[in-house]
Amino acid sequence: MAEDESLFLGASRKPDDSYQRAETLLLRYANRHGLVTGATGTGKTVTLQILAESFSNAGVPVFCADIKGDLSGIAAIGEAKDFLVKRAGQVKLDPYEFQEFPVIFWDLFGEKGHPIRATISEMGPLLLSRLMNLSDAQEGVMNIAFRIADEEGLLLLDLKDLQAMLAHIADRADEIGRKYGNVSKASVGAIQRSLLVLEQQGGEHFFGEPALRIEDLMRTTRDGRGAINVLAADKLMMNPRLYATFLLWLMSELFEALPEIGDPDRPRLVFFFDEAHLLFDEAPKILIDRVEQVVRLIRSKGVGVYFVTQNPLDVPETVLAQLGNRIQHALRAYTPREQKAVRASAETFRPNPDFYCADAITQLGVGEALVSTLEAKGVPSMVQRTLIRPPSSRLGPLTEPERQKIQAVSPVAGQYDKPIDRESAFEMLEKKAAEAARAEEEARENEDAAPADAGRGRTRWTLPDFDGGGEKRDRDDDDDDLEEDYRRRRSSRTRSAPRKRTSNRQTVAEAAIKSVVRSVGSSLGRALVRGVLGSLKRGG
Known part of the structure; x- marks a missing residue:
């Protein structure tokens, strides 16, 4: 049952062990984040379910990770089982109505919901x-x-x-x-x-198109209820790096996409991270830093973040300090680490004089929790031992046909189901590589053909016609003509009368006579030159 200003969580005990005081979560402080902790089997997943139901009825969209698959039942109407009806009477939930909730199933692998992708x-x-x-x-x-x-x-x-x-x-x-x-x-x-x-x-599966639009996580129905986005995470948790990648991207997108709105009357979106210890175990430092940043700053964007885990020590202290609304289910104290966790959890609550908090944590029954939420002016309420109200939707998972039926009528059906692989870097680089290979092959073929065509080329020069054929031949016509001219000239020389070959060898007497003649000629020539020059000078 969701009221205009608060969410009904359950009823707290009075000193005589009767349940009377209603414990609520004020919507205007729901964006101050929260923590739900408890050992396995103590009821924390059911608490997550009733919180998601209440936010949805208040018109607040919800995103939650379904680790074990049993959260999917929130899409089906509940059944009036005896223990549920009894619980409703104990916490004075009147009337106790069963209903189904508007759910959109998501799955990074596209098997149990619509695929989620990012580029x-x-x-x-x-x-x-x-x-x-x-x-x-x-x-x-x-x-x-x-x-x-x-x-x-x-x-x-x-x-x-x-x-x-x-x-x-x-x-x-x-x-x-x-x-x-x-x-x-x-x-x-x-x-x-x-x-x-x-x-x-x-x-x-995660990287690609079409990429998820953040607006599709913030849908509301025509009757004003907020959509509950359920991420199938049973297979995803076996791949911690991919899970961290997805959360890192989603938080970054929310932080960058949503505008500042200050302190709204109710959140614009609430996130639940179930089994948060799996998120923080061996998580990259960047993820922890980003979670801390988001928890500190995303409040003013109207987003509430709730961590659901087994032990408060699973959450880093820098994140834990920012969580104002707390629901602590039973913890076991068998080991020194568990005892330390009990003390640490007890010390985070505003004390209640009616009971000792550390003792109460180990004595809580299934469905009971210590609850402290932010009251007027954001002050934490005194911790109360509270019996959590029963859910209105089904406890337990949906069947596969039921899940498929809900997906078929989903408001995002057909938008993300089929991947789109448009031309991008891989295809463009592959095309460039193919073009470069073709160009290299053509160059290699041209290089191999070059010796047969050596000397070939076209110029703008003309050659004279020595054959008397009329027009001058243009070299551009065909350089093969050079070979033809060469063969023709050789042929004409072959057909003409052969020249008489003489010997170039000289006798000793012939060589002496030629030397004397050259000497005499040189002396006579110098005498004539001197005589001519001298007469010119005298005449001058």
Whole structure:
């Protein structure tokens, strides 16, 4: 049951163990985030379900990850089982009405819901680099790849686009290095290996088009109820890097896309991260930093973030400090770590003089919880031992035919189900490589044919006609004519009378006579020159 200003969570005990005081969550403080914790089997997933129902009835869209598959029952009307009816009477939930809720199923693998996709460009080089724990040098190469893709109009949409782009810059390493800095093949290889890990975990399903529009997570029905977006995450949790990638992208998109609206009367969207300990276990630092940033700043954009986990110690302290609304189910205290968790959880609540909080945490029954929410002016309420109200929808998962029926009438049916693989970097680079290979093959063929055509060419020069044939021949006609002229001239010399060949050898006497003649001629010539010059001078 959702009221105009608050959500009914359950009823708290009085000192005589009767349940009377209603525990609520004020809608205007629901964007201050929250935490639902408890050991396995204590009822925290049911608490998530009743919170999602209440937000939906209040007109607030919800996004939640369904880790075990049992949250899907929120799309079906509940059944009046005895223990549920009894619980409704204990917490004074009157009337207790059963209903089904408007649900949109999503699945990164496209098996149990509509696919969720994002493009490589939307993720960006910085988030991708930090997500894959790349070194500074490798991050620099990633930035260069995105920069050149922008300059050359190469779209980066899916993993094969990025892989092809990295191979492209590796081939042009010398050219690119002169402008942007060193691009080593070792760095490119390391990035390719990280992308391979992401691909093997299912990254090829997540990166691509059509990309999810954030508005589709914020739909409401015609009767004013908020859509409950359920992400099938049972298979996704087996691929922690892909799960971290998705959450990192989604938080970044929300943070960047939504405008600032201050403190609204009710949230615009509420996120539930079930089994949050799986999110933070060995999570990349960039993810933890981004979650902390979102939790601190996204409140003013009207988004509430609620973590559902087994132990409050599973959530980093920097994030835990930002969670104002808390619901603590039973914890076990068998090990030193569990005892520490109990004390840590108890110390986060505003004390209640009626009971000792640390003892109560270990004594809570199934469906009971310690509840503290923000009251007027954002002050935490005194912690109360509360019996959580029963859900209005079905407890347990949907059948496969029921799920498919809901998907068929989904408001986004047909929008994301079929992938689109338009021409992008992979195809464009493949086309360029094919064109370059053809050009190289043609050049090689021309080079092989060059000896047979040696000397061939066309010029604008003309040659005289020595054959008396009339017009002068233009060299442009055909250079083969040169060969014909050469053969004709050789033929004419062959047909003419042969010349008498004489010997060039001289006798000793002939050589002496020629030497004397040259000597006499030279002396006589010099005497004549001197005589002529002397007469000219005297005459002058």
